[in-house]
Amino acid sequence: MAAMEEWAFPTRYDQDYLPDPSSPYWFPVRETMDPAERDAAVLVRLREVMEYAYSTSSFYKNKWDAVDLKPADITSWEAFEQVPVVTKAEMRQSQADHPPFGDYVCCDESEIHHIHGTSGTTGAPTAFALGRRDWEVIADNQARILWGMGVRPGDTVFVAALFSLYLGSWGAMTAAERLRCRVLPFGAGAQGMTARAVTWLARVKPAAFYATPSYALRLAEVAEKEKIDPREFGLKVMFFSGEPGASVPSVRKAIEDSFGATVIDCGTMAEMTPFMSASATKETPEGMLLWQDIVWHEVCDPETFRTVPYGSEGTPVYTHLERTSQPMIRLASNDLTRWVMEDNPCGRTYPKLPNGVYGRIDDMIHIRGENVYPTEVDNYLRQVADYGGEHQIIVRRTGSMDEMIVRAETTLPDGQREAFDRDTGSGLQSFLGVRVTFESVDANTLERAEHKSRRVVDEREHTKR
Ligand code: 8LE
The missing domain is CATH 3.30.300.30 (ANL, C-terminal domain)
Incomplete structure (x- = not known):
């Protein structure tokens, strides 16, 4: 097996690394290797992450002891698929019992670098604790994914999402910084801000733009009202997360037609940051690829939480491979999708969600x-x-x-x-x-x-x- 670039746990990426400018890949081996070889390496990693979580958090220890499961047992995919999923309700309970971060924080609390949280306005909030070293690793991973989207050092990246508890905007920002881009952390949500975004976009002409798909459509309407054609912004790539849209054909087309840019869908869940681990690429712009060496993505039967075969529909279940602060091990998303394994035009050997994530089970x-x-x-x-x-x-x-x-x-x-x-x-x-x-x-x-x-x-x- 070819050596996988910087493959280690705990993970530490070379902060000065940048790929050869002519390479479409950040990590050519990891992105294009035989998927069976990659999966074999991931299985070993999953055991390591589970050993780490078991020995550092009472949450995982209690959860797995209750079903008589030891990380050392995880020697096959059959065994891994029997690891009980983590639900959002369990995390809320854990945080109520052990405020503010719950007993699934696995690093020393002095390591915590950022606190974010669920952005919903109703119900008990959930806090996300992100370690200092994790933040660097997140930036590295997402810079790698931005590279795959065609964003390059020196490009201006306009971030038009809420800069508050929401992790989306911060994740896009830190990725762009690591990629040596110029970041314009514009934000969103304040009175009159959309009209000002139009002015700034027309003046700065950024190469890349991040927001929710609904917000891009809203921005196009406001631009029209201001008599500015959004194509004049000169955007090259627009990447979106947060809700379905960028993979909904007519929504995607409306954004492409308005802005004249490549539309890229990405995003799993805030808890799963690096949340861009499901993301399209420049040469495979439709749907989302599952970057399996960053986060392990499964598409599962929503009752049994066993994976469904490629070609079938199910609910995504996610596992961190590199987080040490609040690693999620088999987090149930409650979303719906379908996955396939086929040759991707970009040459990456990842499975794909051809229609993105198209809804939540409860919606x-x-x-x-x-x-x-x-x-x-x-x-x-x-x-x-x-x-x-x-x-x-x-x-x-x-x-x-x-x-x-x-x-x-x-x-x-x-x-x-x-x-x-x-x-x-x-x-x-x-x-x-x-x-x-x-x-x-x-x-x-x-x-x-x-x-x-x-x-x-x-x-x-x-x-x-
Ligand atoms: C279809 C991923 C992020 C930070 O943008 C986000 O929105 O995280 P958050 O607030 O934890 O919400 C996660 C939920 O948003 C997912 O479970 C899913 O229902 C939805 N979502 C996020 N990205 C997408 C999405 N739905 N396509 C997406 N690209």
Whole structure:
């Protein structure tokens, strides 16, 4: 087996390393090696990470002792797939019992370099503790992934996401810094900031841009209002995480058409930072590759948490290979995806999520025996002429029947919407395969997301969470 570049645990990357400028790969061996050889190396690493977690955290020790599992037992993939998954509820409990970081912090607390957290406004927050050395390793890994996207030293990277508890923006920033880029940590979310972003983008003309997909579309609308064509920003690559969108065909196309840039999808979960370990590349721009030597990604049956065969749908389960602060070992995501293993145009030998991560299990709408992904509604509406750019999905129970109402904006004036309402309603209904009550509303009346979109309002009692 060819020696894998800087493959060690605990991990320490050479902070001065940069690839040969002509190389499409940061680490040519690790990225293009025989996947079976890579997997064999990962299995050894998983045992090491588990030994480390078992000996440094009561969380993992108790969890594994309860099922009589020892890290040394992990000598096969069958054995690894029986490691019980970690749920978000367990982490919340651990942090309630051992504030503020829970008993799954494996490093000395003096090592903690950054504290981030869940950005939701309801429920108990979860704190993320990131070690100083981990932060460097995260930067290195994500710089490597940015390299794969075609970002290069000296490029200006415009970060248009919240700089607060949210890890997305900080992760993009630290990666770009490690890559020797020029970072513009613009942020998002303050009053009037989107219009100012338009001005800055037009003036600075960055090469790369990071945000949530909803925010990019919002930015394009604001630019249009300011009479600026987003293509004038001259962006080369736009990379997105945080929600489905960059792999939803019509959303992706809307962003590409507005900005004239390559759209790249990436992102797992904040807990999993380096969260870009699932990411497309410049030459494999669609879907997301699973960079298996950075984080071990499995796609599993949501009941048994055994991996499903390539070609099948399941829920992602993630394991850190390099984190020493709060390593996640088989973290259950509750998301939905499908994975495949095929030849990738970029030459990387990683499995791929051809449709990205297309939804959360608990956001799927169950209506009269059918499942509807909210992203399908987005995908459909986005290619309808005269669509106003935003919509809402309301699910309610009328009598004994569930009803799905889609309320969508249109740019058509009131009085000229009859055909639009009829055709969009029936088109949506046959696309989704469920009955839909369709209503149009004036453009620019529904709320735009500054961060992640929340478009579903489920008014049914039994699904209230
Ligand atoms: C489809 C990954 C990050 C830092 O951008 C993020 O949003 O982390 P966070 O706040 O922990 O949220 C994670 C959840 O966002 C995932 O479980 C998934 O439901 C969604 N998500 C993140 N990136 C994507 C995504 N869904 N495609 C993505 N690229």
